[in-house]
Amino acid sequence: MSSVPPLICIVGHSNTGKTTFLEKLIAEFKRRGYRVGAVKHHHGEFEIDRPGKDSWRFARAGADAVCVSAPGKAALIKKIERELSLDEIISLLNDVDIVLAEGYKSANRPRIEVLAPQGKPVSNRENLICLVGRPANRPKVPCFDPDDASGVVSLLEKLFCRV
């Protein structure tokens, strides 16, 4: 797909299982033949490289950007002065069919909220596609069990991936 891929944010409080649910969505989209991009939002520092690796040594020596390139994979780690926007991230991931982002609950983007047990949604309903979990009250949007990634993917496919 050469156009801009749709981006869906997976939001919710800490420890509600967002990462686990996102893994299930990725696996289900892959099973259906899609190319999937995933985004993790960090508010603070993060370390991704493995200590002792050459690329890690280059970053430690002060490199502002480190690229690791191999026939089947490429990695790029860059120091930046201001956080990338979601549009900039999507442009980096432009050869996938769908992008799933963990976090970005304030972004004005389609999103799925993963609820704590008996939890109430934190999102307002604008852009809220569905809930995942077992809400205390009857929700006004579709709600899926955390094990039903297939149901959520079918909904996303219908909304965003029709070709």
Next chain:
Amino acid sequence: MSSVPPLICIVGHSNTGKTTFLEKLIAEFKRRGYRVGAVKHHHGEFEIDRPGKDSWRFARAGADAVCVSAPGKAALIKKIERELSLDEIISLLNDVDIVLAEGYKSANRPRIEVLAPQGKPVSNRENLICLVGRPANRPKVPCFDPDDASGVVSLLEKLFCRV
């Protein structure tokens, strides 16, 4: 610098100290106020992410591309079908002043060769800027001690970084 940054390849046999010398070059360029990009070439597979991290979990779940975004740093790991060219890599690193790449000895690019002790250069002289080490025979290009990253940076600055 908004134009395409110069790229220098650091080549040589295995275990000649290419990575260590590249670290010294990076540190010296940074000391002089440059923004530096570094490239590591892998011929086979590589793993860069740390097991258990959310981004690692997304990749393991099958994501074709994973982006980790924070206010001061961004990382992108992508599966690719064919290896990136050096031109593509430079375009990813375009906001640095100089790019230093480990490997790519067959590339038609300016390069520095790090020699084994008493070693002979493997590079032909075309594009060879200088040698690093203690060659068996008197070389026909400038030759620097492995501790003299400063001398090499001064030469590179003169050749490539005049503004």
